[in-house]
Amino acid sequence: MWYWLFKYVLIGPILTALGRPTVEGLENIPARGPVILASNHQAVLDSFYLPLKVQRRITFLAKSEYFTGPGLKGAFQKWFFTAVGQVPIDRTGADAAQDALNAGARVIGKGKLLGIYPEGTRSPDGRLYKGKTGMARLALKTGVQVVPVAMIGTDKMNPIGSKVWRPAKITIRIGKPIDFSRFEGMAGNRFVERAVTDEVMYDLMLLSGQEYVDVYAASLKKTVPAPTAAQDGPERIPDTRAS
Known part of the structure; x- marks a missing residue:
């Protein structure tokens, strides 16, 4: 219930007024059944605007720290992320990557939409960075199609390091589903x-118009300020093998 209340009453109207979002290719998301939505990642608002414009409910994996924080802020975060149906994962253990894959597989097993950011973190400079292979392993393991999604303009509304949202035009471009059944039985092959x-x-890259950089975005994070806890978005499925 809270998911839809946030979407249509509490948060959605504000986001609509600020971003005047438009969506292209919405018909490429199947009306039913499990699908992986693989999106570029420009800002934490990606995780707000994509669910706002997609009719079906989207589940992201969220780091467990959002559910275990102290005090009133921690209690509110736990309530919020639980209310909107996000799935907590522990990133600290030795099996963190596998646990994330298992959590994603459970979401897919229930026939839901799973949102993933293949870059693993937000772009530090607006370019598109090398994808991590956890998404691919999950797609190959479950056999579901991957729908590419390009978020455009969210970095203008919600720049890294800024706690203020500013009006900016938001565009969402949804590509055609990609079927990887030709690789059936090859999950685990790096x-x-x-x-x-x-x-x-x-x-x-084609959908977003971004310049592609063949390195991991995380490798550049040493040269940019670390995002605050409020800016850090939902968890992304990490690499599970050497690339």
Whole structure:
């Protein structure tokens, strides 16, 4: 209930007024059944605007710290993320990557939409960075299609390091579903996983118009200020093998 209340009453109207969002290719998301939505990641608002414009409910994996914070702020975060149906994962253990994949597989097993950011973190400078292969392994393991999604303009509304949202035009471009059934039975092959990941990233590059950089975005985070807790978005499925 809270998911839809936030979407249509409490948050959605404000986001609509600020971003005047438009969506292209909405028909490319199947009306039913499990699908992975693989999006570029420009700002924390990506996780707000994509659910706002997609009719079906989207589930993201959220880091467990959002559910265990102290005090009133921690209690509110736990309530909020639980209310909107996000799934907590522990990123600190030795099996964190596998746990994330298992959590994603459970969401898919229930026939839901799973939102993933293949870059693993937000772009530090607006360019599109090399995708991590956890998304590919999950797609190959479950056999579901991947729908590429390009978020455009969210970084203008919600720049890294800024706590203030500013009006900016938001565009969402949704590409055609990608079927990787030709690789059936090859989950765990790191070369296949890299090929699948690169195919999705290529489509994201075409949809978003971003310049592509063949390095991981996380490798550049040492040169930019770390985001605050409020800015840090939902968890992304990490690499599970060497690339």
